[in-house]
Amino acid sequence: MDLSVIVQIVPTIAFFIASVLIYLTSQAIYRLHFSPLSSIPGPKLAALTYWYEFYYDGYQGGKYTFKIKEFHEKHGPIVRINPHHVHINDINFYDTIYAPGGAKHLRNKIRWLAIDLDAMFNTYDAALHRKRRAAVASPFSKQAIRALEPAIFEIINDSMGRLQKLANHVAPNLHAWGRMFPWVFKFIEKIPMSVLAVFDKRLLGADKFDKEIGAQIKEVLKTDEPHIGIKNVFHEMRDSKHLPTEDKCFSYYKSEAASFVAAGTETTASALTTLTYFVLANPDILHTLREELKTVMPINSTELPPTSTLENLPYLTGVIQEGIRLSFSVPGRLPRTAPDEELVYKGYRLPPGTVISQSSYLLHTDEKVFPEAFKFKPERWVNDTDFHIRRHFVAFSRGARGCIGINLAYAELYPAVAALFSRFELKLYKTSGRDVEFASDRFIGHKPEGSQGGYGHGADVLIDREHEAQSHEPLMRHTLAPELLALFKIVNNVLDLTPLPQLQIIHSRKY
Ligand code: HEM
Structure with a gap:
């Protein structure tokens, strides 16, 4: 490749990489320190990235549930298991989440679930x-x-x-x-x-x-x-x-x-x-x-x-x-x-x-x-x-x-x-x-x-x-x-x- 072309694209690539790094760093700082969930106990890596959950559920194959049990044993009844998801282990709070009276609380997408039929089960509205x-x-x-x-x-x-x-x-x-x-x-x-x-x-x-x-x-x-x-x-x-x-x-x-x-x-x-x-x-x-x-x-x-x-x-x-x-x-x-x-x-x-x-x-x-x-x-x-x-x-x-x-x-x-x-x-x-x-x-x-x-x-x-x-x-x-x-x-x-x-x-x- 012509040296002049390389000279021209290097700054663009550098700019791109720097932007991605700045974005990821600011996202990480936000998730760990400024997110409203930042005070919830749990492993920092789970709070930082979805890849943590994916490692256990995707790569290891359905193992995150066992890991979550360990989190609770270590951190208590409430833990943050990914940047946006909080897991609670307390029957006294079960109905508050699942049966609050009426359909006030919505089912969120079930991660890693392959089946996505347009049926009642998968209806989120x-x-x-x-x-x-x-x-x-x-x-x-x-x-x-x-x-x-x-x-x-x-x-x-x-x-x-x-x-x-x-x-x-x-x-x-x-x-x-x-x-x-x-x-x-x-x-x-x-x-x-x-x-x-x-x-x-x-x-x-x-x-x-x-x-x-x-x-x-x-x-x-x-x-x-x-x-x-x-x-x-x-x-x-x-x-x-x-x-x-x-x-x-x-x-x-x-x-x-x-x-x-x-x-x-x-x-x-x-x-x-x-x-x-x-x-x-x-x-x-x-x-x-x-x-x-x-x-x-x-x-x-x-x-x-x-x-x-x-x-x-x-x-x-x-x-x-x-x-x-x-x-x-x-x-x-x-x-x-x-x-x-x-x-x-x-x-x-x-x-x-x-x-x-x-x-x-x-x-x-x-x-x-x-x-x-x-x-x-x-x-x-x-x-x-x-x-x-x-x-x-x-x-x-x-x-x-x-x-x-x-x-x-x-x-x-x-x-x-x-x-x-x-x-x-x-x-x-x-x-x-x-x-x-x-x-x-x-x-x-x-x-x-x-x-x-x-x-x-x-x-x-x-x-x-x-x-x-x-x-x-x-x-x-x-x-x-x-x-x-x-x-x-x-x-x-x-x-x-x-x-x-x-x-x-x-x-x-x-x-
Ligand atoms: C031992 C047997 C069963 C167990 C443990 C079981 C468990 C569950 C659980 C945990 C849910 C999810 C509820 C939620 O998200 O809160 C569910 C939903 C559902 N189950 Fe069962 N189930 C059983 C048998 C059946 C049978 C026999 C049918 C008959 C067709 C059925 C049809 C459904 C349907 C259609 C939904 C979706 C309900 C909705 O989204 O409104 N299940 N089941």
Whole structure:
């Protein structure tokens, strides 16, 4: 290059570098010394740059939640975890953030979350969210879910029957590649599933789901007339007076269906597999559970008592609560902002717009509330007569953005657990506590790399018949949860679609 050109561009480059340095230095000084959050305790590096959070969550893979726990141990109940985000670990301040009355506090973008469907879950505008949620509130109400009980039982009985039948057959153990590369979904969303299925036969299930769901939606969209008879969620949305007209379309319904599948399967399934592991790993727990179940249902019977009866069983309730608590389905920060309000926590002023969160992982492993927190102890719920630990239980979050599927989750779990442990004698096979351990927070809690849960969603619980360890082929790769969602007619065949936790039954016999 001509020397005169170099002489000309050097000052420009120097100016550019100097400007960047001045900008970064002034930003650093501001963040550390002048930001309204500068007095909040926490590591200086976290206050200085987002790269700190990214290092743990992006580079190390979902590890920041564990680091945040360490920050709290060192700095107390309030810490600054990035330049604009304050994390609090105090149940007494939980409702102030999440359930302040109405939808005053907005959900902030969940960092590193790959899925960005235009559905209720990802709606950040409070007014729009209210309308979208109101449109589906009724089918998720306790009353509506109760009305589905016969259908839920039918599906559970069907699943148990298939479990029995499948016990002597061998099925392939599929590993969806989406497990390893969740971001791929961002791209594949744009490509028709039928095209993708040509390249990966494992996506044939997804293609089938895509077509079925598409056909259902088209059918619903054929007319504007209110639906008579049993409604599915699409009828509910179409007939809703709350849902904005522009949402009453094919693409929105499809996004919402995908969001329900994502939010409703992995979470419930993870609770079911986690509790299955712990119950089978602890013969005393299994024994106590069965003894209690015997009081309301004959062993070996396909008749299930009403869910309301099962809900009154204290030990079964304890088993389910511990399963949900220790599955760490949604373990991390659920960021909120208070756009028009200054919040004050223990004298620390958090100006309007500050991103604030708490994490269920921290609250659910607080030794003062849950002694021996990582142990599966159903009795802690039985003895919770003063509702002390129930008050600290936030697996479903709270408030206007709390889980809409909570009633469905319990309506699935109670009869499923009752049926599973009263009808089958099961034994763990090649499964240890590590396979259900929470190792990485990717919005959904993931299991350790190399475990049965894989470095991805959910956990596999391998179950074996007591004395027949010679043939250990996995026979079943799903939990009941996805099937139960079919009740809403939004999912017909998700079993081969999603990288779901696998309940692999080697063999089972009647108990
Ligand atoms: C054990 C099972 C489940 C757990 C632990 C769980 C947990 C959660 C949590 C923590 C949230 C976020 C709330 C927030 O940001 O404050 C959430 C939201 C949501 N859940 Fe669940 N969930 C479960 C089952 C289900 C089921 C069965 C469905 C049924 C489709 C479902 C559908 C949803 C939806 C649609 C949202 C978004 C709500 C909104 O943005 O208004 N969940 N869930």
